[in-house]
Amino acid sequence: MDTLFLAKLQFGMTSVFHFFFVPLTLGLSIFTAILETAWVRTGKEKYRQLTRFWGHLFLINFAVGVVTGIVMEFQFGMNWSQYSRFVGDIFGVPLAIEALLAFFIESTFLGIWVFxxxxxxxxxxxxxxxxVALGSNLSALWILVANSFMQAPTGFRMSADGARAEMTDFGALLFNPHVWKQFPHVLSGxxxxxxxxxxxxxxWHLAKGTKDRDAFITSMKFGTIYAFIGTILVTLAGHTQMQHLMTTQPMKVAAAEALWESENPASFSLFTVGDQENLKDVFSIRLPGMLSFLAYNSFEGEVTGIKELQKEYEETYGPGNxxxxxxxxxxxxxxxxxxxxLMLLVSVLGLVKIIRENYDFSPFMKKLFFWSFLLPWIANSTGWILAEMGRQPWIVFGLLKTEQGVSPASVVSSGELMVSIASFFLVYLMLAATxxxxMRKYAMAGIDHEE
Amino acid sequence: MELQTLWFILITVLFTGFFFLEGFDFGVGILLPFMSREDIERRTIINTIGPFWDGNEVWLITAGGAMFAAFPEWYATLFSGFYLALLLMLVAMIFRGVAFEFRSKHSDPRWRSFWDWSIFAGSAIPALLWGVALANFIRGIPIDAEMNYAGGFFNLLNPYALACGLTSLSIFTLHGAVFLTLKTTDALQEKAVKTAKLAWVPAVLLSFIFMVYTNYETDLYSHLGINPGIIPIFSVIALVSVIFLLQKNAAGWAFAMTGIAIAFSTITIFMGLYPRVLVSSLDPAWNLTIYNASSSEYTLGIMSIVALLFVPLVLVYQGWSYWVFRQRVSTGGKLEY
Structure with missing residues (x-):
C-alpha cells in the first residue's frame, strides 16, 4: 500500500487520539488550581476534597496525554523525515523550547504536587x-507556534539550494498573527x-443523591461558570480565527463552506450535498449574505470560491490540485x-440552574447535562481535522506538499508502517479502555473521606 | 566556539543527564518485580522514583527536540532509520508512563501485577535499546548519499550493538539498585544492598567485554574526534569501586560512582563521535557531521540564547524537587501511588 496514505492515516489517528487528552489537561489543571486556591483562602474542607477529587481525574488523564505526546515528537522524524529536513531549522525550535520551557516545568512540579x-x-x-497549569498551557503555546508555521509560514527564507526553509526572524515566528488567533481558541477549548x-x-452525583451534596453543588457552580466563560471565549476566538483565515488560507474557508463560486454577498450553507468531482452542489440550503457577515461583519463583501482559488493557485504554484x-x-x-x-445553550441552562439555586434535575435534564461532556470533545477533534485536512495538499502552506514530506519508502516501508499503525491502534485502544x-471508577466513587 | 560544536556539547549534556537520571529510574523499574512480591514493598519501591521519573524523561524529550532544532538531518535520518526500534521504545515508554499512574488506582492483584510488569518491560526495553542505538552511532550504519538509512531493523541488532545494549541494561540496573539503597529503609534497604552487589558483577563483566569489543568493531580508539584522556579510565575506576563502597555502607558515594560511570562513558562515546553525529558504513563521505547536519547560524544562535536562559533555571527547580523529596521512603509512610 501507498506509504503516503499510511503515514497520513497514522498521523491522523495518533494526533486525534493525543488531542482527546490534551484539552482536558489544559482546562482541568487551571480548574484544580482554582479549587486549591479557594481552599488556601477559605480553609474550607470541601475545597480540599474537591481539589483531591478533580486532581485524581486530572492525573489519570494527564498520564495518557504525556505518553501519546512523546509519540507526536518522535513521529515527525520517523514518518515525515523529508518534512523534518525541510523545516527543522524553523519547526524544531519551538518544539525544543516546548520541552525545555514547558515539559520540564509541568513534569517536575506535578511530581512535587502529587507527592x-x-x-x-x-x-x-x-x-x-x-x-503545572502554566506549564501545560505554555506547551500548547509553543506547539501552536510550530503549527502556525505550517498554516501561515513567516519569518523565513529559502536556502540557496532550495532544499530547506531557514529562519530569518524568530520574532516573526513567535508573533505570527496565526499563533495569537489560534492559541486563545485552543486555550478556551x-x-x-x-x-x-x-x-x-x-x-450525576447530585441527581443520584450524594452525601457530599454541598461539595458537588460548589463543583457544579464553579464548573458552570467556567464552562460558560470558556464557551463565550472559544466562540469569539473561533470567529476571529476564521476571519483571519480568510486572508491566509481562503481555500480552507471556501472548502469549509462548500463555496464553489465566488459570491458577493456570499451565502452561508446550512446543509449542502456537494459533488467534488464536478465542483458543484447537488443540493443546498443557504442563508443569503450570512457568510459575508461572518467574514467581514457586514452583509456585503466578496468571498472567493473554490474554483477561482484553484485557478489562482495554479498560476502561483504551477499545475496541480x-x-x-x-x-x-x-x-x-x-x-x-x-x-x-449546543454548548452555549447548555451552559446558559446551567447558569439558570445555579442562579435559581435549583439543583434538582429531571431525568431529561440529568441526561442533557451529563452527555454534554461529549460536545467539547467533538468540537476539539473536528476543529483539528478542519485545521489540518483543510490545509491539504500542503504540509507547509505554499511551500511543501504533504507528499513531499513523507519519509522515503526505501527507509520506512509500507510493511513497517502497517506494523506501527497496528501497534498504535491496539495500544491506544487499550489506553482508551483503561x-x-x-475515570469512570474515580468519578463515580465521589469524594474520598478516608484520606 | 562555533555554534555547531556548542550544540553538539549541549546534546551530549542532555543525553548524559538523561542516562544519569532516567538511568536509575529505569534500574528501579527493572528491579521492581524481582525485589519483592508484596504490594506494600512494591509501592514503596515505586515511590522512591515517583516524584522524579517524569521529569527525568523530559531530558530525553528535550534531547530529541534539541536534535530536531540544531541538527535536523541527524534527527530525520536517525528517527526514520531506526523506525521499528523507536516504535518498540515508544510502546515501552507508553506502558511505563501510564503504569506509574494506573497501577495503584485499582486493587485487583492481576491488575497490579500487569502494570508492575509493564514498568519492568517499559524500563528494560529502552535501557537495552539506548545501548544498541549508541553502539550503532559509533559503529556506523548504512547511510546513503542522500542521508537516508539504507539498512533494515536487523542491521541494528548486530552482536556488537547487542553487547552494548546489555551493558547499558546492566549498568542502569546497578545504578537503580544503588539508588534504592539510598532511598529505602530497613528490610527493603538490606535487600537493595544485596541486589546492588549482585548487579555489580554483570555490569563490570559486560563493560569489559564491551570495551574490548569496541576496539575491534569501531574506530573509537584510533580515530577519536577529541582525545578523552583519562575520562574513560575514570569511568572504569568508578564502576569497579562501587562494590567496595557498598561493602563500606557508603551508599551515597556508590551512587555518585555509578553516576560517574554512566556520565563518563556517555561523554567518551560522544567525544569519539565528534565531529560526526552518525557514521556511514557505506562511505565516509556520507557521514553525517555537525556541519552537514546542522541548522543555520541564525537558528543555532537563537537556540543558544534560549538554552543559556533556561537550562540553569531547569537545573535549579529540578534540583529543588530532589531536595524536597530527599528523605528515604519507608513502607510505614503514606504512599501516593
Missing part, C-alpha cells in the same frame, strides 16, 4: 499546581472541555460549530 501534600506549606503546594466534564460529573476534501472540511466545520452552539475505566 508534596505533607511536605510543602499550603500556599507553596497550591503554587505548584498553578505552575481546554476550559470548555474541563467545564463540561465538571458539570456532567457534578450533576489545490482543493482539500470539501466534504471533510465542510462537515468538520459544521460539527464543530454545531457542538459549540482510561475510561479508571
Amino acid at each position: 508534596g501534600w505533607d511536605r510543602l506549606s499550603k500556599k507553596l503546594h497550591a503554587a505548584a499546581i498553578w505552575i 481546554g476550559i470548555v472541555t474541563a467545564g463540561f466534564l465538571v458539570i456532567a460529573i457534578s450533576v 489545490y482543493i482539500p476534501s470539501v466534504i471533510t472540511a465542510y462537515w468538520s466545520f459544521r460539527f464543530m460549530v454545531g457542538a459549540g452552539t 482510561d475510561l475505566f479508571l
